[in-house]
Amino acid sequence: MKIGALREISPGENRVAMTPDSATQLNRLGYTCVIQAGAGMAAGFSDAAYAAVGVEVFPSAEAVFAAADVVVKVRGPESTEAEMLRQGQTLISFFWPAQNSDLLEQVRERGATVIAMDMVPRISRAQKMDALSSMANIAGYRAVIEAGNHFGRFFTGQVTAAGKVPPAKVLVIGAGVAGLAAIGTATSLGAITYAFDVRPEVAEQIESMGAQFVFLEFEQTQDGAATGGYAAPSSPEFRDKQLAKFRELAPEIDIVITTALIPGRPAPKLWTADMVQAMKPGSVIVDLAAERGGNCDLTVPDEKVVTENGVTIIGYTDFPSRMAAQASTLYANNIRHFLTDLTPNKDGVIVHNMDDDVIRGATVTHQGAITYPPPPPKVP
Numbered sequence: 332m333k334i335g336a337l338r339e340i341s342p343g344e345n346r347v348a349m350t351p352d353s354a355t356q357l358n359r360l361g362y363t364c365v366i367q368a369g370a371g372m373a374a375g376f377s378d379a380a381y382a383a384v385g386v387e388v389f390p391s392a393e394a395v396f397a398a399a400d401v402v403v404k405v406r407g408p409e410s411t412e413a414e415m416l417r418q419g420q421t422l423i424s425f426f427w428p429a430q431n432s433d434l435l436e437q438v439r440e441r442g443a444t445v446i447a448m449d450m451v452p453r454i455s456r457a458q459k460m461d462a463l464s465s466m467a468n469i470a471g472y473r474a475v476i477e478a479g480n481h482f483g484r485f486f487t488g489q490v491t492a493a494g495k496v497p498p499a500k501v502l503v504i505g506a507g508v509a510g511l512a513a514i515g516t517a518t519s520l521g522a523i524t525y526a527f528d529v530r531p532e533v534a535e536q537i538e539s540m541g542a543q544f545v546f547l548e549f550e551q552t553q554d555g556a557a558t559g560g561y562a563a564p565s566s567p568e569f570r571d572k573q574l575a576k577f578r579e580l581a582p583e584i585d586i587v588i589t590t591a592l593i594p595g596r597p598a599p600k601l602w603t604a605d606m607v608q609a610m611k612p613g614s615v616i617v618d619l620a621a622e623r624g625g626n627c628d629l630t631v632p633d634e635k636v637v638t639e640n641g642v643t644i645i646g647y648t649d650f651p652s653r654m655a656a657q658a659s660t661l662y663a664n665n666i667r668h669f670l671t672d673l674t675p676n677k678d679g680v681i682v683h684n685m686d687d688d689v690i691r692g693a694t695v696t697h698q699g700a701i702t703y704p705p706p707p708p709k710v711p
């Protein structure tokens with residue numbers, strides 16, 4: 332079978348779903364690979380680099396759709412791309428089926444099988460295919476780099492001949508995959524790092540990465556009643572305590588990285604306008620929850636704003652795309668691992684085993700039917 336990668340058409344999207352390395356691995360699984368001309372250019376992979384490992388370069392998306400049995404891309408298809416899918420063809424990309432019901436119906440009508448990388452179950456066995464984690468890890472790292480770019484001082488404390496420099500103080504709110512990556516990056520740059528999460532079980536992870544866990548004095552410690560590892564909305568009393576603690580910290584924190592999310596809900600507002608007002612001039616906030624409305628009251632999605640009191644608030648929503656080479660390498664690997672599971676005989680032929688929890692969980696259309704949402708996981 333042939334696997335074809337498309338050039339992303341969403342403005343500003345620099346990633347690509349196949350790299351020369353992943354194509355080489357896919358060859359070992361028995362597939363041949365094709366790519367649309369220029370698809371890897373913005374991520375640093377030239378057409379020549381693909382051609383050098385035997386990937387055929389096609390001039391247009393139409394040509395890739397016509398030739399490939401499996402089409403891979405990063406963003407979910409635009410309607411014009413979905414129109415090019417045909418009966419029995421497989422598409423692998425991010426898809427966000429809950430937010431894209433019309434698109435889901437469109438790909439079903441085309442008779443295509445769609446594997447949504449955002450629906451890969453977050454279980455140990457599927458970690459190698461977990462593109463959400465790969466991208467969150469990059470976002471957390473890049474958030475700190477971006478903050479450093481706008482912060483006029485060192486992260487680490489220094490004693491120099493010209494004077495003593497205090498270390499920067501960084502607060503990370505939300506210690507999931509992105510938050511832990513941000514903590515690791517900030518501590519490795521020498522900042523004093525604090526972190527907060529409503530899930531008490533992450534305290535150990537936070538501390539093992541060199542940050543201090545921000546404890547609240549609350550009867551039941553943190554109360555983020557975890558469900559399947561995710562956070563639940565906090566009670567009003569807990570939220571009040573949390574905001575009071577942040578208000579206390581605001582004047583001394585130089586950089587805030589917010590990553591707090593609750594599945595299926597808008598981002599909780601945790602860094603309020605008065606906290607921004609209380610921060611020192613030159614402080615920086617990076618709001619990784621901007622796409623879901625932001626954790627900070629003053630975040631503008633996709634923008635960088637500077638407040639009257641000199642605080643920079645970054646609401647970019649494209650951090651992985653800003654590190655397109657790294658993001659493409661990891662994303663292409665996630666797809667390659669998924670295809671490894673789809674190719675049990677390593678003969679370049681997909682076996683779409685709907686009894687496999689991971690394949691079933693990520694498949695949102697198959698054989699003319701919408702297969703989203705998947706059935707609940709089997710209880711052992």
Ligand code: NAD
Pocket residue numbers: 452453454455457458461464467504505506507508509510527528529530555559560561562565590591592593594599601
């Ligand atoms: P996420 O992006 O959904 O949320 C980010 C963090 O925000 C979470 O840690 C959450 O607890 C926190 N949060 C929510 N409300 C908050 C509030 N009011 N104040 C402070 N923090 C708040 O999280 P994620 O990175 O997708 O990870 C969620 C869970 O999934 C974790 O338990 C993680 O270990 C697990 N996970 C498992 C796998 C796997 O096994 N393959 C892979 C990735 C993640």
